[in-house]
Amino acid sequence: MNINTESIRALLMKHNIKPSYPRIRIMEYLLAKRNHPTVEKIYGELVKEIPTLSKTTVYNTLNLFINxxxxxxxxxxxxETRYDADITNHGHFKCETCGMVYDFSISxxxxxxxxxxxxxxxxxxxxYKGICPKCLNNKTNIEEVKNEKFKRY
Amino acid sequence: MNINTESIRALLMKHNIKPSYPRIRIMEYLLAKRNHPTVEKIYGELVKEIPTLSKTTVYNTLNLFINxxxxxxxxxxxxETRYDADITNHGHFKCETCGMVYDFSISxxxxxxxxxxxxxxxxxxxxYKGICPKCLNNKTNIEEVKNEKFKRY
DNA sequence: AATATAATTATAACGAGTACAAAAATATAA
DNA sequence: TTATATTTTTGTACTCGTTATAATTATATT
Known part of the structure; x- marks a missing residue:
């Protein structure tokens, strides 16, 4: 499945969502990165390229997508609320060390x-929660850790 | 399994938690009600009988139990964060109508x-989420609804 | 009884998310 | 096109669940 602007535009329109620029970019982000981001993450990344973007728009848009x-x-x-544009049935594994969320297939x-x-x-x-292979090898993904907050660990 | 003060006291001590009165009462509440309560719920119920109880104590105590x-x-x-003193492996079903959380057994x-x-x-x-039998029969549990907040429904 | 330690409490602070109203953009009608 | 209506986006204020902090109270120790 290719992720170009046109296919995203079509996806949104199919669901009666007007394909405005921020909406396209947010959906594009979800589909391209597949990283189960928080609002903070999405906003932080996209505001670099869309300086006028507001956090409220990210919230609004995601709720629109969810509905x-x-x-x-x-x-x-x-x-932390995370978002996933992959709506097929699958499980999520969160690494307690680096905070990364992985997909896994379940029946x-x-x-x-x-x-x-x-x-x-x-x-x-x-x-599920536990330790991912990367962290088991002690090659901690510093980048991710910085973006995570942990409780009770 | 009977839930008397003595057994709770023993449970706490076994895990190096001093069995203070609030701690015993909070654990007793969890074990007796088995209703996956929020902090708000626990506090609201127990403060009736323990007027000096503070919400901070409920938070502190639950985090102690979790650790x-x-x-x-x-x-x-x-x-909404809920708490469960049943640490055996089981699933949770939340009714989208009345907000009640049910246990179910999984392998x-x-x-x-x-x-x-x-x-x-x-x-x-x-x-899981969905509709519970009670609500399917349209006998909505008003009591629960009052204590729930819903989003995106 | 005096002191140290731990538990509880009240208050303030934080941060994720929402409500609301103004501003900007887009669509519709003249 | 221009004017008007509608939708989208934005900024600000606010709510609420949770944590931080420090003072108070209770419990344990000498």
Whole structure:
């Protein structure tokens, strides 16, 4: 799947979102980086190239995407909301050392659950925590660490 | 498993936590109610019986429990941190209508994952969202709704 | 009983996210 | 085009959950 401006424009229009410049750039960022960024991260990166960008716009735009179902919230830590334009079913692994969030594939239909027979399930979320291979090799990604805040560790 | 003051006192002491009155009461609340409460909820309920209780103490105590590994954080919504003294492996279902959080059993060892071979996993979290049986029958639990704040719905 | 240590409390501060209204941009109509 | 309406973006203020800090109270130690 190629990520050019035109395909993003089409994606937004398909979901009745007017493809304004900031919206295109924010979606482009999500699709290109695939880094489960926080609002802070998105804003910090994009404001370099769009100096007039405001944080409120990032919030507004992301909520627009979420309501349109073309972006999902990744809630791992209670103090940081992350966003993911990959809405296919997959799990997230957060490294406790460098803070990076990795995707992993799950067959969540296979998760055996007991006690949910009479429940109507709309959304399934799976996230793990631990240490990523990079950090296991002690090659800590300093760049990431700087952008992370940790609690209770 | 019976939940009397003595067993709670023993549990805390086993984990090098001095069994002060507020600590016992907070752990008792978690074990007895099993309702995945927020700090707000715990404080609101307990302050009725312990008028001198402060919210800071609730925060301090819960963080103490978490570090001692006798309580876990339940992060479903990014705007509310919940707590659970049941540290056995299980999933959480949050009803989008009444806001109640239910437990369900999972065999998360069975979750087929791909891409985590070189990762060291410390913690596995599974949470679903949807509508609970009670709300499907339109018998909305008003009590719960009052205590919940919703976003993006 | 006097002192040291730990726990609890109140207050202030912080920061993520939202509300709101003004400004800017875009679309519509004359 | 120009005028007007609508939508989008922005800046500021505000809310609220959580943490930091320091004072007070309770508990343990000598």
């Amino acid at each position: 349109a179902n073309i972006t999902r919230v990744v809630t791992i830590e209670d103090n 969540s239909d296979d998760i055996e659950t007991k006690g949910l027979e009479k429940f109507e399930v709309h959304e399934k979320n799976v996230y | 001692a590994n006798i309580t876990r954080v339940v992060t479903i919504e990014d705007n 998360s060892d069975d979750i087929e994952t791909k891409g985590l071979e070189k990762f060291e996993v410390h913690e596995k979290n599974v949470y």
